[in-house]
Amino acid sequence: MDLQDRAEHKAFREEVRQFLKENKHLAPGESAFSFRMRPRNLAGEVRTWQGLLVDHGYTSRTIPKAYGGFGAEPDILKSRIIADEFFAANVIQGLGNQGISMLVPTLLEHGTEEQKQRYIRPTIRSEIVWCQGYSEPNAGSDLASLQTSGVEDGDDFIINGQKIWTSGAHIADMIFCLVRTEPDAPKHEGISYIVFPMDTPGIEVRPLQTMTGTPSFNEVFFTDVRVPQANVVGGRGNGWVVANSTLKHERGLLGDANRSLDSLLRVGKLLQNESLDGHPLMENPLFRDRFIRLQARVQAMRLHEMRMITDAGKGKGRGLGDMVVKLLGCELNHQLDGLGIDILGEIGVLYDESPMLRDGGAWQANFMFDLGLIIGGGTAQIQKNIISERGLGMPREPKVAGA
Amino acid sequence: MDFGLSEEQELIRDSFQGSLSRLAELDTVRRTAEAGAALDEDIWAELCGLGMAGLLIGEDYGGAGLGLLEAAVVAEELGRRVVPVPFVASAVMAPLAIRLGGDEDQCRAWLPAMADGSLRVGVAVSESAAGAREDAGVTAENGVLSGRALFVLDGVGAEGFVVADNAGGLHLVRADAAGLDRVGLKTIDRTRAVSELRFENTPADPLRQGEGVLRSVIDAGRVILAADSLGAGEEMLRQAVDYAGERKQFGRAIGSFQAVKHMCAEMASELQPCRALVWYGAYAMEHEPAQFSLAAAFAKSHVDEVGRFVARTATEVHGGMGFTDLMGLHYWFKRLGVNRAYLGSPERVRDEAARLQGFAA
Numbered sequence: 201m202d203l204q205d206r207a208e209h210k211a212f213r214e215e216v217r218q219f220l221k222e223n224k225h226l227a228p229g230e231s232a233f234s235f236r237m238r239p240r241n242l243a244g245e246v247r248t249w250q251g252l253l254v255d256h257g258y259t260s261r262t263i264p265k266a267y268g269g270f271g272a273e274p275d276i277l278k279s280r281i282i283a284d285e286f287f288a289a290n291v292i293q294g295l296g297n298q299g300i301s302m303l304v305p306t307l308l309e310h311g312t313e314e315q316k317q318r319y320i321r322p323t324i325r326s327e328i329v330w331c332q333g334y335s336e337p338n339a340g341s342d343l344a345s346l347q348t349s350g351v352e353d354g355d356d357f358i359i360n361g362q363k364i365w366t367s368g369a370h371i372a373d374m375i376f377c378l379v380r381t382e383p384d385a386p387k388h389e390g391i392s393y394i395v396f397p398m399d400t401p402g403i404e405v406r407p408l409q410t411m412t413g414t415p416s417f418n419e420v421f422f423t424d425v426r427v428p429q430a431n432v433v434g435g436r437g438n439g440w441v442v443a444n445s446t447l448k449h450e451r452g453l454l455g456d457a458n459r460s461l462d463s464l465l466r467v468g469k470l471l472q473n474e475s476l477d478g479h480p481l482m483e484n485p486l487f488r489d490r491f492i493r494l495q496a497r498v499q500a501m502r503l504h505e506m507r508m509i510t511d512a513g514k515g516k517g518r519g520l521g522d523m524v525v526k527l528l529g530c531e532l533n534h535q536l537d538g539l540g541i542d543i544l545g546e547i548g549v550l551y552d553e554s555p556m557l558r559d560g561g562a563w564q565a566n567f568m569f570d571l572g573l574i575i576g577g578g579t580a581q582i583q584k585n586i587i588s589e590r591g592l593g594m595p596r597e598p599k600v601a602g603a
Numbered sequence: 604m605d606f607g608l609s610e611e612q613e614l615i616r617d618s619f620q621g622s623l624s625r626l627a628e629l630d631t632v633r634r635t636a637e638a639g640a641a642l643d644e645d646i647w648a649e650l651c652g653l654g655m656a657g658l659l660i661g662e663d664y665g666g667a668g669l670g671l672l673e674a675a676v677v678a679e680e681l682g683r684r685v686v687p688v689p690f691v692a693s694a695v696m697a698p699l700a701i702r703l704g705g706d707e708d709q710c711r712a713w714l715p716a717m718a719d720g721s722l723r724v725g726v727a728v729s730e731s732a733a734g735a736r737e738d739a740g741v742t743a744e745n746g747v748l749s750g751r752a753l754f755v756l757d758g759v760g761a762e763g764f765v766v767a768d769n770a771g772g773l774h775l776v777r778a779d780a781a782g783l784d785r786v787g788l789k790t791i792d793r794t795r796a797v798s799e800l801r802f803e804n805t806p807a808d809p810l811r812q813g814e815g816v817l818r819s820v821i822d823a824g825r826v827i828l829a830a831d832s833l834g835a836g837e838e839m840l841r842q843a844v845d846y847a848g849e850r851k852q853f854g855r856a857i858g859s860f861q862a863v864k865h866m867c868a869e870m871a872s873e874l875q876p877c878r879a880l881v882w883y884g885a886y887a888m889e890h891e892p893a894q895f896s897l898a899a900a901f902a903k904s905h906v907d908e909v910g911r912f913v914a915r916t917a918t919e920v921h922g923g924m925g926f927t928d929l930m931g932l933h934y935w936f937k938r939l940g941v942n943r944a945y946l947g948s949p950e951r952v953r954d955e956a957a958r959l960q961g962f963a964a
C-alpha cells in the first residue's frame with residue numbers, strides 16, 4: 201500500500217488549481233448536479249469547455265494522443281485530484297456520456313484503425329454525441345433475443361426494426377446499435393455492432409416522457425435504413441462480444457464512486473444548512489446516523505475502486521470485485537438521494553417551480569433518475585445473476601426450451 | 604499509488620493460511636471451544652513460531668517490527684478459521700499500548716516476553732471504547748487501581764493486563780498483583796476469551812498519560828476486529844456457495860434457484876468493498892494518522908453491519924443444517940456477533956465518527 205501524495209502530485213494539484221482560477225469563468229454555469237433537470241445543451245459553451253479540458257488532460261486523460269486524447273498513463277491519484285479540485289471549485293467536470301465513457305473504450309478495444317481515427321477525437325470533444333441502441337420492446341434483460349434486422353445488400357446493410365429506451369436519441373448525432381445480421385446463426389452469434397449517423401434516411405425518433413418529467417429516452421424506428429457494412433465494429437456476427445465490452449464500461453460508469461462522493465458531500469451540506477424547529481438537522485442523531493452509515497459505504501466504494509485499479513494495473517483479471525460495482529454504486533446513489541429528500545421533509549417534495557425549491561428540484565429528479573439507473577445497464581437482478589453465476593461459479597439457471 | 608498488499612505481506616498471508624489450513628480444522632476448533640479453553644496451545648505455539656505474537660513489537664525487543672496492515676492480514680486469516688488463540692488484545696492492542704505509552708524500562712520488562720509468546724496480556728478498555736455497563740469503571744489513585752473492568756479481551760489465561768482508568772490513563776498490571784480478582788465471562792463465542800477484572804487497591808504501573816495512546820489502541824483494535832469479521836464473513840459465504848452447489852431439492856442443486864443465488868450475490872457484494880475499508884484503516888495508523896480514527900470507525904461500523912447480514916444469510920442458505928451444532932457454522936456466526944459488540948457497537952462508533960468530523964458536540 202502506498203497512497204502518499206508525491207511531489208509530482210502536489211505540483212499537479214497546484215496546476216489544476218491554477219487552471220481553474222484562470223478558466224473558471226469559461227465553465228458552463230449549469231452545475232453538473234442539475235443537468236438532468238433540463239435537456240442537455242451540448243452546443244456552444246459545453247463544447248468549448250469540454251475541448252479545453254481535453255487539451256489540458258482533465259478529461260479523456262488516458263486516451264492515446266493519436267486519437268485526440270491526452271495520452272497520459274493511468275494515475276488514479278491524479279484523477280482523484282482533478283475530481284476533488286473541480287468539486288471544490290464548484291466547476292462542471294468533463295462529460296461522462298455514452299459516447300465518451302462507453303463507445304470510446306469499446307472502439308479502443310475492438311475498432312479498426314480507421315474507426316478509431318474517425319470517431320474518437322470528435323467524440324471526446326463532444327462534437328459527436330452518441331446514443332446506445334440496444335434494448336428493444338421484446339429484448340430487455342434478455343438482450344440477445346433482439347430482432348432489429350440488417351439484411352445484406354451489396355456493400356451495405358438494410359436495417360429494419362425498433363429500439364426503445366434509447367437515452368438521448370433525440371439529441372444524438374450517431375448511434376451504436378445492435379442489429380441481427382445473421383438470422384440463421386445461434387442467438388448470441390448472429391448480432392453485429394454497427395455505428396451510423398442519426399440523420400440517415402429512414403430513422404424516426406419519438407421521445408418518451410419519463411417519470412422525472414423530462415423526456416430523456418426515446419423510441420427509435422428504423423425503416424430501410426441503409427448503412428455500409430464497413431460500419432460494423434469488431435466483425436460481423438461478433439456484436440455480442442463487442443456489446444459486452446461496452447456494457448462493462450457502462451457498469452463502471454454507472455457505479456462511479458466519484459459520483460457517490462459528490463452526492464454524499466451535498467447531503468452533508470444539506471444536513472448542516474437545513475433546519476427543523478430552528479435546529480440544524482445535523483444535530484438530530486437519527487439523521488446523523490443515517491448519514492454516517494452512507495458515508496462509510498461511499499468510503500468503502502472509493503477505496504474499493506482504488507483496489508480494483510491497482511489490481512488491473514498488476515494484470516490481475518477482472519473478477520468479483522468489478523462485478524459488484526454497478527449493483528452497489530447505483531443502490532448507494534439512490535439511498536443518498538433518498539436521505540436528501542428526507543432531510544428536506546415537505547420541502548423535499550416540491551417540484552418544478554417554488555421559491556422554496558432546493559437545488560432546482562434535483563433531489564427528487566435524482567431519486568427517480570437513479571432508480572432508472574438501477575434498472576438500466578442491466579437490472580440489479582441481472583447483476584446478481586452475473587455475480588452469482590460468473591463471480592461465484594454457482595449453477596446456471598436451467599434453460600427453458602426454445603428461449 | 605498502490606492499493607494492494609506487498610509481496611512480503613502476501614507471503615505472510617500465505618504462510619498463515621498454510622499453517623491454519625493444517626492446524627485449525629473445525630474439529631480442533633470444536634475441541635478447544637467445548638473444553639472452554641479459548642486457546643489451543645499447539646496452534647498458539649506454531650503461530651508464535653510464525654511471529655504472530657511479536658508482529659507489532661519492534662526488533663529491538665525481539666519482535667518483527669511490522670505494522671497494523673500485516674496484523675490485519677493475519678486477523679483476517681484467524682477469523683476465516685475461527686482460530687482459538689488470543690490476538691486482538693495480546694498481539695495488537697497491548698503491544699501498541701506499551702510501544703506508544705511505555706518508557707524504556709516498561710518496554711524491556713514486558714515486550715520481549717510478549718514477542719516470543721511466553722507472556723500473554725489482556726486489555727481492559729471496554730468502558731472507554733464501548734461505554735460503561737453496570738456502572739463499571741476503574742479509578743486510579745496513588746499508584747493503585749480500584750473498581751471493575753468488564754469484557755476484558757484475551758483476559759482468560761493472561762499473565763498481565765493493560766487497563767484503562769476512567770480518566771483515560773493506561774496502566775500495566777500483573778495478573779498476580781495483590782487485590783486483583785479475575786472472573787471469566789462466558790460469551791456465545793467460545794473461540795476467544797473474555798473476562799471481568801475486579802480491582803481493590805491493586806498496584807499498577809502507569810503508562811505515559813495521554814488520550815492519544817488510548818485512542819490509538821482502541822482504533823487499532825477496531826480495525827483488527829473488522830479484519831477478523833471480514834475473514835469470518837468470507838468463509839461463511841464460501842461455505843454457503845459450496846453447500847448450495849451440493850444440496851439438491853426439487854431435483855436440482857439449490858444453488859440453481861435464483862432466490863438462493865441472489866442471497867449469495869448479495870453477501871459477495873457486501874463483502875467485496877470491506878477489504879479496502881479494512882486495509883485502509885490499518886494503513887492509516889502509520890501513514891495517514893490524521894485519518895486513522897475515522898478510518899477505523901468506518902471499518903468497524905460498516906463491517907459489523909455486513910457481518911451481521913452475512914452471518915444470518917449464510918446460515919439461512921444452509922437450511923436446517925445451518926442451525927445444527929454438527930455443521931459448525933455457528934462458530935462463525937458467533938464470532939461475528941462478538942466482534943460487533945466489542946470495542947463499540949456500530950451505533951456507538953458511528954456517533955464517534957460524527958463527533959470526529961465536528962458534526963456533533
Ligand SMILES: Cc1cc2nc3c(=O)[nH]c(=O)nc-3n(C[C@H](O)[C@H](O)[C@H](O)COP(=O)(O)OP(=O)(O)OC[C@H]3O[C@@H](n4cnc5c(N)ncnc54)[C@H](O)[C@@H]3O)c2cc1C
Nearest residue numbers: 332333334335340341365366367572575576577578579581
Ligand atoms: C433510465 C434508463 C435509461 C436507459 N437507457 C438505455 C439506452 O440508452 N439504450 C438502451 O439500449 N437501453 C436503455 N435502457 C434500457 C435498459 O437497459 C432496460 O430497461 C433493462 O435492461 C431492463 O430491460 P426491460 O426494461 O425490458 O425490463 P425486463 O427485462 O422486462 O425486466 C423487468 C423485471 O424483471 C426482472 N428480470 C428480467 N429477467 C430476469 C432474470 N433472468 N432474472 C431475474 N429477474 C429478471 C428485471 O430485473 C426487472 O426487475 C434504459 C433504461 C432506463 C431505465
